[in-house]
Amino acid sequence: xxxxxxxxxxxxxxxxxxxxxxxxxxxxxxxxxxxxxxxxxxxxxxxxxxxxxxxxxxxxxxxxxxxxxxxxxxxxxxxxxxxxxxxxxxxxxxxxxxxxxxxxxxxxxxxxxxxxxxxxxxxxxxxxxxxxxxxxxxxxxxxxxxxxxxxxxxxxxxxxxxxxxxxxxxxxxxxxxxxxxxxxxxxxxxxxxxxxxxxxxxxxxxxxxxxxxxxxxxxxxxxxxxxxxxxxxxxxxxxxxxxxxxxxxxxxxxxxxxxxxxxxxxxxxxxxxxxxxxxxxxxxxxxxxxxxxxxxxxxxxxxxxxxxxxxxx
Amino acid sequence: xxxxxxxxxxxxxxxxxxxxxxxxxxxxxxxxxxxxxxxxxxxxxxxxxxxxxxxxxxxxxxxxxxxxxxxxxxxxxxxxxxxxxxxxxxxxxxxxxxxxxxxxxxxxxxxxxxxxxxxxxxxxxxxxxxxxxxxxxxxxxxxxxxxxxxxxxxxxxxxxxxxxxxxxxxxxxxxxxxxxxxxxxxxxxxxxxxxxxxxxxxxxxxxxxxxxxxxxxxxxxxxxxxxxxxxxxxxxxxxxxxxxxxxxxxxxxxxxxxxxxxxxxxxxxxxxxxxxxxxxxxxxxxxxxxxxxxxxxxxxxxxxxxxxxxxxx
Numbered sequence: 001x002x003x004x005x006x007x008x009x010x011x012x013x014x015x016x017x018x019x020x021x022x023x024x025x026x027x028x029x030x031x032x033x034x035x036x037x038x039x040x041x042x043x044x045x046x047x048x049x050x051x052x053x054x055x056x057x058x059x060x061x062x063x064x065x066x067x068x069x070x071x072x073x074x075x076x077x078x079x080x081x082x083x084x085x086x087x088x089x090x091x092x093x094x095x096x097x098x099x100x101x102x103x104x105x106x107x108x109x110x111x112x113x114x115x116x117x118x119x120x121x122x123x124x125x126x127x128x129x130x131x132x133x134x135x136x137x138x139x140x141x142x143x144x145x146x147x148x149x150x151x152x153x154x155x156x157x158x159x160x161x162x163x164x165x166x167x168x169x170x171x172x173x174x175x176x177x178x179x180x181x182x183x184x185x186x187x188x189x190x191x192x193x194x195x196x197x198x199x200x201x202x203x204x205x206x207x208x209x210x211x212x213x214x215x216x217x218x219x220x221x222x223x224x225x226x227x228x229x230x231x232x233x234x235x236x237x238x239x240x241x242x243x244x245x246x247x248x249x250x251x252x253x254x255x256x257x258x259x260x261x262x263x264x265x266x267x268x269x270x271x272x273x274x275x276x277x278x279x280x281x282x283x284x285x286x287x288x289x290x291x292x293x294x295x296x297x298x299x300x301x302x303x304x305x306x307x308x309x310x311x312x313x
Numbered sequence: 314x315x316x317x318x319x320x321x322x323x324x325x326x327x328x329x330x331x332x333x334x335x336x337x338x339x340x341x342x343x344x345x346x347x348x349x350x351x352x353x354x355x356x357x358x359x360x361x362x363x364x365x366x367x368x369x370x371x372x373x374x375x376x377x378x379x380x381x382x383x384x385x386x387x388x389x390x391x392x393x394x395x396x397x398x399x400x401x402x403x404x405x406x407x408x409x410x411x412x413x414x415x416x417x418x419x420x421x422x423x424x425x426x427x428x429x430x431x432x433x434x435x436x437x438x439x440x441x442x443x444x445x446x447x448x449x450x451x452x453x454x455x456x457x458x459x460x461x462x463x464x465x466x467x468x469x470x471x472x473x474x475x476x477x478x479x480x481x482x483x484x485x486x487x488x489x490x491x492x493x494x495x496x497x498x499x500x501x502x503x504x505x506x507x508x509x510x511x512x513x514x515x516x517x518x519x520x521x522x523x524x525x526x527x528x529x530x531x532x533x534x535x536x537x538x539x540x541x542x543x544x545x546x547x548x549x550x551x552x553x554x555x556x557x558x559x560x561x562x563x564x565x566x567x568x569x570x571x572x573x574x575x576x577x578x579x580x581x582x583x584x585x586x587x588x589x590x591x592x593x594x595x596x597x598x599x600x601x602x603x604x605x606x607x608x609x610x611x612x613x614x615x616x617x618x619x620x621x622x623x624x625x626x
Contacts, residue, residue, distance in 0.1 A: 007587045008392045016393060020350040027340070037333040041617040042355075042401050043367075043416050045624045054356075056378070057368045058415075059407065063624050065369070072617060079321045080329060088355050088400070094372065102371075103356050270626050273616075274320045303586075304354040304385060311358045311376050313583050 014140035015293050016303060018133060021140075022289065023086060025132035026107050029125055035084045035109060040072040042088070046263035049211035052092045054102075065090035068282055070212065070243065071270050073110035078274030082111040086285075094308045097185060098297045099235065101286055103306040110280040115224040115242045118279040119200055122228060122238060123158040126198055126283070130154055133292065144293045151292070159199040163222070166191060166201050182208045188235035195231040202226040211257050212250070213241035228283070230291035237288050240281030247271075327453035328606050329616060331446060334453075335602065336399060338445035339420050342438055348422060349393045352400060353385040359576035362524040365405045367415075378403035381595055383525065383556065384583050386423035391587030395424040399598075407621045410498060411610045412548065414599055416619040423593040428537040428555045431592040432513055435541060435551060436471040439511055439596070443467055446605065457606045464605070472512040476535070479504060479514050495521045501548035508544040515539040524570050525563070526554035541596070543604035550601050553594030560584075 008016075030037075044066045047053045053064040067089045069076065076083045089106045109121065133141065134151035141148050161169070170177050170187055177187060183201075191201075202225065203216060209223040216222035225241035244250045247268075254264045286301035299305035304313065321329075343350075357379045360366045366377040380402045382389065389396045402419045422434065446454065447464035454461050474482070483490050483500055490500060496514075504514075515538065516529060522536040529535035538554035557563045560581070567577045599614035612618035617626065 008388075013392055016351065017349065019352075023350055024340075024344060027337075031337060036330065037336055038329065038616065039332075039401070039418060041416060041619055043403070043619055043624055045626070055370045057370075058624050059405070059621060061624060075321075076616065079326055088352070090356070092372070103354060105352060266626055273626075303351065303389065306354055306356055308372060311356055311371050311374060313358070313579055313586075 010143055012300070012303075014143040015289065015295070015300060018137050018140050018144075018293055019285070019289055019301070021133060021137045022129055022292070023107075023285075025129045025136070026086070026125065028132075029128045030084045030109070033082070035082045035111075036076075036080045038069075038076045038080065038083045038085050039087060040066060040069045040076070040085060042066050046260070046266040048263055048267060049257065049259065054090050054092045067091055068106065068280070069108050069110060070280060071267050073243075073278060073280050074270060074275040075273035077110050077112060077278045078276045082109070084109045089282075092308075096307070096309060099185065099287065099290070100308070101298055101302060101305055102308055104287075104302070105285040107283040107285060107288075108280065110278050112276050112278050115202070115226060115279055118240060118242075118281050119160065119202070119226050120157055122240070122281045122283070123156060123198070123200070126228065126238075126288070127154040127156055127158075129288070130292065141292075144295075146292060146294050154197050158197065158228070159195065160202055160226075161199070162202050163204045169194075180205050180207055183236075185235065188229065189233045192229050192231055192235050193233045195229070197231055198237070199229055199231070200226045201229060210241065211253055211259075212244050214244050224279075226281075230287070232291070232294075234287070234291040236284075237291060238281060238283040240279065242279040243277070245275075245277035323456055325613070325616075327456040328602065328608070328613060331450050331453050331457075331606055332598070332602055332614070334446060334450045335442055335605070336420075336598075338442045338449070339399070339438065341445075342441045343397045343422070346395070348395045348397045348424075349389075351382075351389045351393065351396045351398050353379060353382045353389070353398060355379050355401070355403075359573070359579040361576055361580060362570065362572065367403050367405045380404055381419065381593070382421050382423060383593060384580050386556075386591060386593050387583060387588040388586035390423050390425060390591045391589045395422070397422045402595075405621075409620070409622060412498065412600065412603070413621070414611055414615060414618055415621055417600075417615070418598040420596040420598060420601075421593065423591050425589050425591050428515070428539060428592055431553060431555075431594050432473065432515070432539050433470055435553070435594045435596070436469060436511070436513070439541065439551075439601070440467040440469055440471075442601070443605065454605075457608075459605060459607050467510050471510065471541070472508065473515055473539075474512070475515050476517045482507075493518050493520055496549075498548065501542065502546045505542050505544055505548050506546045508542070510544055511550070512542055512544070513539045514542060523554065524566055524572075525557050527557050537592075539594075543600070545604070545607075547600070547604040549597075550604060551594060551596040553592065555592040556590070558588075558590035 050067045056063045130151040203222045213223035228238035289301035363380045369376045443464040516535045526536035526538045541551035602614035
């Protein structure tokens with residue numbers, strides 16, 4: 001590369017090579033297990049149950065940048081069965097943490113199954129990714145001071161604890177938290193430090209979760225949801241749940257949540273393209289990379305990171 | 314799929330399966346030939362030499378949706394060598410044709426090489442994709458009334474004609490066109506009908522091409538550019554060229570083209586991340602699908618197409 005100058009550090013190059021190898025490993029696993037790759041739209045006409053959308057000037061209309069496949073996943077699952085997408089997502093949150101990008105990539109799957117099944121699948125997928133990297137990215141992992149052995153055959157299934165248990169655990173450790181509160185970054189970090197492999201926290205309260213997750217059949221104050229946490233203090237790297245599949249409950253929820261009538265029509269209108277009961281799960285690519293590569297700040301996982309206070313270069 | 318209704322037609326399902334298989338074939342070829350997958354930013358601070366950007370409200374700043382990897386490709390090529398991205402692109406053109414989406418996906422490569430080399434590579438890549446589909450998507454191609462034999466081992470290299478020759482050819486056929494004009498959709502269609510395999514048109518005049526393509530060393534009124542055309546009347550499906558690599562020429566061009574001083578700073582500022590002489594090429598995914606699947610309208614190549622007059626559902 002004789003004509004180039006001001007190159008990236010060896011570390012940055014290693015991260016970017018791991019990023020490529022990680023995606024290749026993920027796709028190999030998904031294709032082998034009969035998932036069909038799809039693309040939902042990036043520009044969407046309504047915000048639905050996602051908060052913090054970026055607004056786009058779509059000619060004379062107002063539109064938004066998508067954060068995930070829902071509610072389009074309905075049509076894809078109804079028509080193609082098990083599906084995945086690897087695509088950018090956008091969240092307009094004014095957060096300055098070591099774990100938030102406004103533009104990030106996601107590995108997202110959806111299929112006709114319950115929460116436990118999709119949890120099992122994402123555990124296997126993440127374990128496969130790590131194991132593949134332990135064989136295919138040895139030099140890069142060493143350069144990043146990640147012990148290659150940490151990535152080899154992570155024991156399956158990943159440990160699971162309910163939100164209830166997580167709160168109890170934190171209260172026992174004398175953290176000041178009560179049931180129903182969101183896990184702050186500090187608390188995520190604390191729980192995550194107690195594990196040496198990825199683990200799930202499940203069944204979050206309805207008050208702090210996505211509106212369109214199904215309620216727990218026995219405890220309606222809970223959702224059929226789960227988040228995947230990286231160990232070693234890195235915290236949440238993925239999340240998902242089982243989606244509401246009964247029209248009347250969906251409509252009732254939309255009214256309760258004061259979702260705009262237009263957004264309600266958009267949601268319901270999508271059903272003309274097919275809909276089925278399904279679960280969905282989203283891995284934040286840069287968060288997974290942050291853990292695997294032991295990065296201090298998530299911006300190191302992206303070549304040109306977008307932060308809430310900076311869109312340059 | 315007992316709970317679903319209003320499913321897609323068999324044809325739509327076949328197109329979406331071909332879309333997935335096409336991407337898999339493209340990635341296999343690119344990975345085998347040592348291209349590293351990368352992601353440039355989608356939200357960018359300046360429009361550079363691309364026209365027709367969608368605007369995004371980025372907190373209190375104005376930003377834009379990217380149309381390609383340039384100028385970020387510079388840093389990726391300088392640091393990683395041969396690179397590719399498969400990502401969405403956005404173009405705010407108020408066109409109502411059978412060939413334009415405002416949001417589309419692209420298969421884009423960049424590397425240190427000249428125009429002829431990148432033309433050869435994209436010919437091979439497209440031939441590989443077609444050949445793979447002839448083996449791996451037999452049922453889907455049949456359902457779409459595409460003769461599987463049309464896709465088997467397309468002769469290499471693809472035919473090339475210069476823009477000069479293309480204009481001569483059209484003038485001989487008594488079309489009313491003079492040198493320096495853009496090829497309208499009708500003319501693209503006419504030329505494309507004369508071929509039974511994909512072909513390149515090269516060396517477009519500077520007046521109708523991207524500003525940052527290098528000038529022809531012997532004829533400065535031409536650019537080192539190429540477009541890939543599908544046969545059978547489908548027209549342009551890909552384009553690219555060799556990028557300007559001398560700083561003073563780039564700066565001169567930016568001034569001539571009245572590119573905003575801020576955009577100029579952005580372009581030049583990116584060089585701190587590495588820059589090299591390189592060529593880049595972009596395949597419009599939905600256009601490639603439109604030809605392979607013999608689709609009347611490009612919107613059929615996308616599950617939820619975005620057209621200039623419609624962002625719904």
